[in-house]
Amino acid sequence: MKNVINDVEEKLRSKEYKLTSRREHILRVLLENKDKHLSAEEVYNLVKVKAPDVGLATVYRTLELFCDFDIIHGMDFGDGRKRYEFGGDDFMGHHHHHLICLKCGVILEVAEDLLEDLEERVNRDLGFDVQNHQLKIFGYCRNCKG
Amino acid sequence: MKNVINDVEEKLRSKEYKLTSRREHILRVLLENKDKHLSAEEVYNLVKVKAPDVGLATVYRTLELFCDFDIIHGMDFGDGRKRYEFGGDDFMGHHHHHLICLKCGVILEVAEDLLEDLEERVNRDLGFDVQNHQLKIFGYCRNCKG
DNA sequence: CTATGTGCAAATCCTTTGCAATCCA
DNA sequence: TGGATTGCAAAGGATTTGCACATAG
8 A cells, every 4th residue: 555655655756746745645546445436535535534625626637637647547437427446457457347235235346357359350350459448338226137 | 111100109008108290300310310320409509490389398208208118218428418319129129239430420320239248257157137228339430540 | 379499698506717926945 | 047847716527407498299
């Protein structure tokens, strides 16, 4: 954890950005909620607990910054707001996918990457140079089905 | 085409909705642009050519209506606006996927459905009852790569 | 005639931006 | 000190909503 924070600091510093205390607070919130998919406003509310004087704009600006540095990773589940998750490719290894329950809205993760052969096929057959992919699976979770 | 319009009319009528002339214009635009992924405003602009007195709100309301009836199908490519495509499951058979070029923004479609085994595995291993999925593949198209 | 559909403008929601003040190297 | 960072409030863009009028059946 301290490690991660140092890594991030170094990463930012390598391009003349600072890991200010605001940014560190935001980073901590994201770290402490690795498993969740927080919206900007949720991050804001959590950050305010420890640092009541942060502004929402700063949260947005910092989230964008972290995305640019591939420290976090933004996604969209179609509920009208962007959501963020700690870990870009550098921190997380390869992407995982999301199962979204249509009833209760819970979001589960599938760690395994089963799409490599697909990527290869797309590459070969369509001449499309795959960089990344995003898979969302909608359905009913164990508790909601039936 | 006439067929489709009649189908839609019947579908709407079965639940006490009407296929008014405004709605038909909107439907036609979507039909004539099967291959595109129009935003609400793009639909609006195209509809205005034939029916200058339609309001943007009506377009939004109609798109929502059509989505509810699974006549069209909304999606999000992360550019801040929802996009629509003719054909829900009823009209199109199974879903296709999208290849999004990171440079020129072109969106290609992959018709084949290579995810069935994945669905099955998710179902079996995680007790998740899959209804639908959405796959976006980002990369560089033939023209932009290299 | 009555419920549904519609245009318009205002309202909402999330996000971005301008700007003056603040902070850090 | 000087450029980066920030809070605040205002602006922005997409979408939704309230309401009075128009329309279809």
